[in-house]
Amino acid sequence: MFSGFMVNTWIAATLVAVIAGVVGFFVVLRGAAFVAHAIPHGAFGGAAGAVLIGVNPLAGLGVFAVGGALGIGWLGRRGRHDVATALALVLMLGLGALFLSFSVEYAAAIYSLLFGEVLGVPSDELLPIAGLGVACIAALAVLYRPLMLTSIAPEVAEARGVRAQRIETGFLLVVALAATMTVPVVGVLLMFSLMIGPAATAGSLTRSPRNAIALSVLIALATVWLALAVSYLTNLPVGFFVGTLGAVWYGGARIWTARRRGRTASG
Amino acid sequence: MNQVLRALFAPGFFASDPVHAALVVGAVVALVTGAVGVFTVIRGQAFAGHALGEVGSAGGSAAFLGGANPLWGFMGVAIVAAGLIELLGLHRPRARDVATGLVLGAGLGLAALFLYLDATSSSTTGVAVTILFGSLFAVSQQMLPSIVALSAVSLVVLAVCYRMLLLSSLSSDLAAARGVPVRALGIAYLVIMAVAVSLAAETIGAILATALVVGPPATALRLTKRPGGALVVAGLIGVAAVWLGIVLAYDSYYWPPAGHGWPVSFFVVALVFLFYLAAGAVTGMTQARRSRRSERAARRTASGCAEHPGDAA
Amino acid sequence: MNVPVPDPSADDAILNVDGISVWLAGREVLHDVRFRIMPGEFTGLIGSNGAGKTTLFRVILGLQTSSTGSVLVGGRPLTHRNPIIGYVPQKVFFDPDMPLRARDVVGLGLDGHRLGIPLDWGRRRQAVDAMLDAVDARRFADARVGNLSGGEQQRVLIAHALISRPRLLLLDEPLANLDIGAEGEVVALLARIAREQRIAVFISAHDVNPLLPVMDRLVYVAAGKTASGTTAEVIRAEVLSALYGQHVDVLRVHGRILVVAGAEGPPGVTFEETDGVAAGPGVVSL
Incomplete structure (x- = not known):
């Protein structure tokens, strides 16, 4: 379980989990789950394109993720935000379908792009993943306070001269960066699960933003490590475990807080 | 004339059976998703609509594993997911967003599992591609009656609930005060949406179904102000996108790279997107002109009434 | 006017x-x-x-x-x-599920518009505590802001606006x-x-x-x-009548003021437009 390829996988998974935990906190805070789903998912089209022309999928993902983030920001200013997100997403996926139909590389490669692949992390991809991760965290640290303020009280932020539009774009770009680094391990679809489940769980268990971020990272780590280990042992896809564990944590946390609240109310 | 037609429709277009089926199925499905989707857009449920499509793909792949037609598995899982979203989502927008996200995340996990099992158990490669990206030309003839029947049922239910649904979409408080069972209506609507999304998934694939459910209605709502009109316009735009998509996909066999058709789903999505952008450009221009004119007119009347004792102290 | x-x-x-x-x-x-x-x-x-x-x-x-x-x-x-200028907007909806304490909201009033990482944690905390004391909100400083009552949330928002002096x-x-x-x-x-x-x-x-x-x-x-x-x-009949463009009476009852739309004037006049609270002539809860 800890030899050869798998060591790389563990390292990459750990990096991905840390980023997903941190970014996920802001996704849940802002109610931006759809965008957080659309950007990595749409970026899949880019990866398919990159495979077609024989470039590193990471590059294709990056181009589509950033393009998608900017496109959603642009369209969202001119119409309903959720409609803009949906249409940008399907356009990118439609392109993905086109690229796939031309591609000779079929089912297996696509499947691993979508749902992740345990044994798919070459050593030379670890450095770019780590670099993207550091960039994500740094960008969020810089954006932290205006991001919080625009999430909580947009009118106040506006009155104090915060350009909500720019902060939003910055945030979408961070999501795009995070999406780009996910391919090798969890795949574009499951990165999303990893952002929502742990962050929502942490949010219902803690009170301060800082604790929520820390807990979110811990839960994301637990999710990924557990999923990898079980996937290795059962030979079932890692995405299945990542996806369902997120929901399990959240359900558990809800039941726990409800029972605790019931006890304090009766006692 | 004949030459134009030949340039537009590649040889054999009107003689091909799969094309006939695709035209019929595509039109029926586009009408249903157009009508249902108008409420999806008004109610701000594009995310839920998209999530149902993707979660449904877990059902589709499970049905494939069991040898059933994916449509049934698709619809079953999508309806269950609709119930879960409504159950977990409470009434707050943020909680709804998280609930939808969690259901989607879990559903994707299941899809990962079933698609994997599909791939290992059957010799056919590319099950994932078929279920996720679909192909209108592959719709089996024997599914046609079921698709038409399901579409008709959805449209009838939608027509019955129409006014209630409109009122509760505009203001749930107002609807509740009028005695509309808002919660039950919300669940009923999500179920109709699940059916519509499943039908769309059957035609252009699970993860592109959103294009038909959101695109034409959003375009229609930009072009017309009346909700009733929007239902019809959305349906027509959807039909136009699907039919044009079919024609282009059929023609594309003669495009480079030679001997290889471009996927019909791609054309449908691209057309839907183009229509949306075009509608935005058109309404943007007319709106700017109208508001400039009305402000000028209002200023003129205001200055004309200046002697009127507006400020009386 | x-x-x-x-x-x-x-x-x-x-x-x-x-x-x-x-x-x-x-x-x-x-x-x-x-x-x-x-x-x-x-x-x-x-x-x-x-x-x-x-x-x-x-x-x-x-x-x-x-x-x-x-x-x-x-x-x-x-x-x-x-x-x-300090500003307290009309509707701030704090979701009870949001991991955010009263003190976090007040802290954002101090420097929520700035990019980067705040460096002087100690002084920031002191300023927030002092502000919470000033609006008498110290006892729920560490509670989730979404679980506070309307009056308590209003205090937190006032502190948020006041902390930037x-x-x-x-x-x-x-x-x-x-x-x-x-x-x-x-x-x-x-x-x-x-x-x-x-x-x-x-x-x-x-x-x-x-x-x-x-x-x-x-x-x-x-x-x-x-x-x-x-x-x-x-708050006098002449002034308000001129403002509304119709006859208005001002009544003082038990130290409270009531503004009453007059019965004269054309029926259904501008009152509905000018005052959403009162539909047609009647007592306006002013």
């Missing part, structure tokens, strides 16, 4: 609104509005929903341009992001949705802040009565037009 008042020198005014008109979507929302607010004064902005109160606030905050007139804040022309505090309908007890506490707190720290408080409300004991002056808005002065000067 101005009722004659002893003219305070324009240079000393913390807020000087001089003849502004605002057009929105081809409609005149505010017409020739003029009034002044002096440092430490407690001023009410009274009017029904849709009368133009929020628009007036947006003009003062520099978020909405006016077609005519000028606004001076602290003797200087308007700027976007004015540090002299403004000289003018704008509050948009802070008393809406509060029960009577909480209403009185928030008003008393604001009056104390105005008196002790010489911060001008400008507060919008659709009911004048909760503000009567503490209000120095008021600005009355109806149908985009305003009248300003002391309560006794503005």
Whole structure:
């Protein structure tokens, strides 16, 4: 379980989990789950394109993720935000379908792009993943306070001269960066699960933003490590475990807080 | 004339059976998703609509594993997911967003599992591609009656609930005060949406179904102000996108790279997107002109009434 | 529209609104509005929903341009992001699921508009604690803000606005949705802040009565037009009748003020438009 390829996988998974935990906190805070789903998912089209022309999928993902983030920001200013997100997403996926139909590389490669692949992390991809991760965290640290303020009280932020539009774009770009680094391990679809489940769980268990971020990272780590280990042992896809564990944590946390609240109310 | 037609429709277009089926199925499905989707857009449920499509793909792949037609598995899982979203989502927008996200995340996990099992158990490669990206030309003839029947049922239910649904979409408080069972209506609507999304998934694939459910209605709502009109316009735009998509996909066999058709789903999505952008450009221009004119007119009347004792102290 | 008042020198005014008109979507929302607010004064902005109160606030905050007139804040022309003004918006919805404490909200008032990482944690914490004490919110400083009562959330928001040391505090309908007890506490707190720290408080409300004991002056808005002065000067039948463009009676009952639309005049006149609270002639809960 800890030899050869798998060591790389563990390292990459750990990096991905840390980023997903941190970014996920802001996704849940802002109610931006759809965008957080659309950007990595749409970026899949880019990866398919990159495979077609024989470039590193990471590059294709990056181009589509950033393009998608900017496109959603642009369209969202001119119409309903959720409609803009949906249409940008399907356009990118439609392109993905086109690229796939031309591609000779079929089912297996696509499947691993979508749902992740345990044994798919070459050593030379670890450095770019780590670099993207550091960039994500740094960008969020810089954006932290205006991001919080625009999430909580947009009118106040506006009155104090915060350009909500720019902060939003910055945030979408961070999501795009995070999406780009996910391919090798969890795949574009499951990165999303990893952002929502742990962050929502942490949010219902803690009170301060800082604790929520820390807990979110811990839960994301637990999710990924557990999923990898079980996937290795059962030979079932890692995405299945990542996806369902997120929901399990959240359900558990809800039941726990409800029972605790019931006890304090009766006692 | 004949030459134009030949340039537009590649040889054999009107003689091909799969094309006939695709035209019929595509039109029926586009009408249903157009009508249902108008409420999806008004109610701000594009995310839920998209999530149902993707979660449904877990059902589709499970049905494939069991040898059933994916449509049934698709619809079953999508309806269950609709119930879960409504159950977990409470009434707050943020909680709804998280609930939808969690259901989607879990559903994707299941899809990962079933698609994997599909791939290992059957010799056919590319099950994932078929279920996720679909192909209108592959719709089996024997599914046609079921698709038409399901579409008709959805449209009838939608027509019955129409006014209630409109009122509760505009203001749930107002609807509740009028005695509309808002919660039950919300669940009923999500179920109709699940059916519509499943039908769309059957035609252009699970993860592109959103294009038909959101695109034409959003375009229609930009072009017309009346909700009733929007239902019809959305349906027509959807039909136009699907039919044009079919024609282009059929023609594309003669495009480079030679001997290889471009996927019909791609054309449908691209057309839907183009229509949306075009509608935005058109309404943007007319709106700017109208508001400039009305402000000028209002200023003129205001200055004309200046002697009127507006400020009386 | 101005009722004659002893003219305070324009240079000393913390807020000087001089003849502004605002057009929105081809409609005149505010017409020739003029009034002044002096440092430490407690001023009410009274009017029904849709009368133009929020628009007036947006003009003062520099978020909405006016077609005519000028606004001076602290003797200087308007700027976007004015540090002299603190703002408490009308609707802030704190989701109970959001991991956010009262102290986090107050802290964002200090530096929420800045990029980067705050460095002096110690001093920041002290400032937040002091502010929480000042609005009597220390006991729920570490509670989830979404679980607090309406009055407690309002205190947190006031602290959020005050911590950047403004000289003018704008509050948009802070008393809406509060029960009577909480209403009185928030008003008393604001009056104390105005008196002790010489911060001008400008507060919008659709009911004048909760503000009567503490209000120095008021600005009355109806149908985009305003009248300003002391309560006794503005809340009079002649002034309000002129403002509404129809006969209005002012009744004083047990120290409360009721504004009653007159029965004369054409039926169904502008009252419905000018006052969303009252549908047709009847008693307006002013």
